[in-house]
Amino acid sequence: MKIERLAEGISLKRSVDAGTADQRKAVQDIIYDVRKSGNAALHNYTERFDGVSLEELLVSEQEIEEATAALTVEQLAIIQEAADNIRLFHEKQIRNSWITTDDTGTMLGQKLTPLDAVGVYVPGGTAAYPSSVLMNTMPAKAAGVERIVMVSPPGKDGKLTPAVLAAAKIAGVTEIYKVGGAQAIAALAYGTETIVKVDKIVGPGNIYVALAKREVFGDVAIDMIAGPSEIAVLADDSAIASEVAADLLSQAEHDARACSVLVTTSMELAEEVSAEVNKQVALLPRRDIAAASINDYGRIVVCENMVEAVGAINELAPEHLEIVTYNSLEVMAKIRHAGAIFIGRFSSEPVGDYFAGPNHVLPTNGTARFSSPLNVDDFQKKSSIIMYSETAFRQNAEKIAAFARMEGLEAHARAIESRGANKLGK
Template sequence: MKIERFAEGISLKRSVEAGTADQRKAVQDIIYDVRKSGNAALHTYTERFDGVSPGELLVSEQEMEDATAALTAEQLDIIQEAANNIRMFHEKQIRNSWFTTDDTGTMLGQKLTPLDAVGVYVPGGTAAYPSSVLMNALPAKAAGVERIVMVSPPGKDGKLSPAVLAAAKIAGVKEIYKVGGAQAIAALAYGTETIKKVDKIVGPGNIYVALAKREVFGDVAIDMIAGPSEIAILADETAIAAEVAADLLSQAEHDVRACSVLVTTSTSLAEEVASEVTKQVALLPRHDIAAASIRDYGRIVVCGKMAEAVEAINELAPEHLEIVTKDALEIMAKIRHAGAIFIGRFSSEPVGDYFAGPNHVLPTNGTARFSSPLNVDDFQKKSSIIMYSETAFRKNAEKIAAFARMEGLEAHARAIESRSVNESGKGPE
């Protein structure tokens, strides 16, 4: 890994391509075809991109039972325990409607309503991500969403991963379709003969899925446009180099564009971690991916003091941040921008990916400056409630009408004055 000294104005940002013109055009064509041809387009694209005919798109009850039977009792217990942790964490986020009344009798408030239908995209094909099912479906469940629709690309056998289906069953997802890619996003956004459209689409995917979510945004809501995974580790001389290197590689193995950064106040730790990364990456099954990620996006930044290190982290605004230092809680309080913060030696990033409970769907590419992890609020909408009393209306009518006229909106003013009836019962002339 490259080692460099922190300097004022240093940029830890990376440029992430938002897709090529050809990729964007391909996605637009797919969406158009799905809107026009429905299920027929889904079958065509599944055969073309996944190399398999999905047959019946809807996953049957028998497939769900077979999936559960294919896993060991230990595997099912692990998924169930992870689900329990995730459920409990998100249930603590639930907000309630509220109302307040003043002495005039005016009532104001906020009404929270779950979304009617949410689509959950789960990557698949050559890999299985049961954690994605839990992290996307369980907050929606906690929010009270009644219809959760899951889509995922089938494997070469035309089926979905047993672990993914078992996780869906544990999360209470019953409507599942064997379709992925941009075509699945289009189906969720606009509907087909089989798949009814949803109100919001969540979940990670490849560049085509990300571009498709961007295209349909506005017709439906989306969670975010997720980029390649990121980890930043803020460490001092108390950190153990082998552990830091392992955590950096835990993200590097995701994608050749994944970003792994160590920010440290210790030159000796920087050198030891660089050496450890070289040793450990050679032993990984996904060596080629991790090595390319480290080569192109891996960095070690050495800072003269901890204040500089904190500044560097806030400038990066990483998806995942580990703090492995003395006084880690004190330092955490100074972090303004990070998707998830892991504190201490035993809070390795995969703890959050799978088991602790907080959501692993996180803002990437610096968007932690203004956005948050996926949470229960993402699956509810808020309506303002206004029930104005006659007393408050009479008191404030002239001021409201005057405000409307300041903006040149005469009809607004007259709407207020129409309620100021004269003694004959007639409105204003």
Template sequence: MLIEKYTEGISLKRSVDAGTAEQRKAVQEIIANVRKDGDQALYNYTETFDQVKLEKLAVSEAEIERAVSSISNEAYSIITEAAENIRSFHEKQLRNSWMTTKESGTMLGQKITPLDAVGVYVPGGTAAYPSSVLMNVLPAKAAGVKRIVMVSPPGKDGRLSEAVLAAAKIAGISEIYSVGGAQAIAALAYGTDTIAKVDKIVGPGNIFVALAKREVFGDVAIDMIAGPSEIAILADESALAPDVAADLLSQAEHDVRASSVLVTTSSVLAEEVALEVEKQLEKLPRREIAEAAIRDYGRIILCTDIEEGIHAVNEIAPEHLEIITKDSFEVMAKIRHAGAIFLGRYSSEPVGDYFAGPNHVLPTNGTARFSSPLNVDDFQKKSSIIMYSETDFRENAEKIAGFARLEGLEAHARAIEIRGVK
């Protein structure tokens, strides 16, 4: 890995993959065809893209139960315990509606209402991501969403992953459809005879899924357009090189465009980590992917002191930030931009990916400057409540009408004055 001294204005921002003109056109055509032909378009595209001729889109309760009985007791127990941790964490994020009453009788407040319906996209085919099910479904459940529907592309056998279906069962959803890609996003956004439309779509996917989410945004809400995964590790001489190297590689194996960065005050650690990364790469099953990511987006940044390191991290605004220093809590207090912060040797990034409880759907590509992890608020909406008293109305009517006329909105002013106040 390249070792370089910190310079002001550091940025690891990578260009967002907006797809090719051909990909965008293909996605637009898919969406248009799903809106026109509904279920038939879903069957056709599943046969074309997934090489599966489905007889039905909906996954039956029997299929879900078969999947649950097929996975090992140990796997089921692990997913169940992870789900409990995730559920417990997100339930603590719940906010209540509130009202305040002034002596004059005016009442002001906020009403919090869960979304009616949410669609969760789970990648499928050759991959299985039960963690995606838990991280996207359980915050929606905690928020009080009544209808949660899951879509996922089928494998060559026409079935969804057993682990994914087991996670869905544990998370408490049963409305599941074997359909993926841009066509699944279109179905969720606009509805078909089989799949009723939703209000928001969440979950990761390939470039076609991402482009489809862009296209339907505005007709429905979406979570985010996530970029490649990234990790920054802020460490001093107390960190162990094998730990740091392993955590850098845990993100590098995701994608050839994943970013893995060590920010350190120790030149000794920098050299040791550079060597350790090369050593661990040799035995990594996904070596080609991780090697490319480390080569193109891996860096070791050497800082003169921890304050400079903190400044560097805040400039990067990483998706995942590990702090492995002697005073990690003091350092954490000065971090302003990071999606998730992991403190100490035993808070390795995969702890958050799978088990601890906080959400692993995080802002990427520097967007942690203004964005948050997926959370309960993402599945609720807020309505302001105003019940103005006659006392306050009469006291403020002239000012309100005057403000309206400042903006040239005479009808606004008259709506106040018609109530007998001039």
């Protein structure tokens, strides 16, 4: 990995992949086709892109039972325990409706209502991401969403992978469809003869999925347009080079555009980590992807002191941040911008990916400066409650009407004054 001294300004932020003109046009055409032809379009695109002709898009209960039976008792127990950890963490985020009453009798408050239906996109084909099922579904369940629809592209055998289906059953997904790509996003957003439209779409996918989510936003809500994965490790000479290198590579193997950065106050650690990365990457099954990521987007930044290092991290605003330092909790308190913060030697990033409980759907590309991990709030909406008392109305009517006239909205003012023309108290 490249080693450099901290230069003025450092940023992980890269240009957002908005896709090519051809890709955007292809996605727009697919969405139009699904809106026009419904299930027929879904079947056509599944055969064209996934190489399989399906009789039914809906995953049957029998398929789910067979998938569950295909896993070992140990595998099912691991998925269940991870789901329990994720559920417990997100249940702590639940907020309730509230009402306040003042001495005039006016009632003000906020009503929280779960979304009616949410769509969860899960990448498929040769990949299997049961963790993605759990992370996108459990906060929706905690929020009280009753209908959770999962879509995922089938494999050549016309099925979804057993681990994904088992995770969906454990997480409480209510409907599962074997369809992926931009066509799945269109079906969730606008509905077909089989798939009833949802209110929000969450979950990762390829560039076509990302472009489709961007196209349908406004007709439905979406979680985010996520970029390639990122990890930053903030370390001093207390860190162990082989462990830091392994954690950097844990994200590099995701994607050739994934970004792995070490920010350290120790040149000795920097040199050891660089050597370890070069040694370990050669041993990985996905070494070509990881090596491309490290070569193009990996770097080691050496700072004069911890104040400078923390400043660099806050400028980076990374998706994942590991802190492996003396007094790591004190260092953590100074971090302002990071999607998820992993503290100490044993808080390796994959702990959060799979098992600890906090959500692994995180802001990327510097958006941690203003965005948060996927959470229960993402699956609830808030309504304001106003029950104005007669006493408060009499006290404030003239001021409200005057405010309306400041804005040139006479009908607003007259709406207030109309109550003065009628007998109050009825």
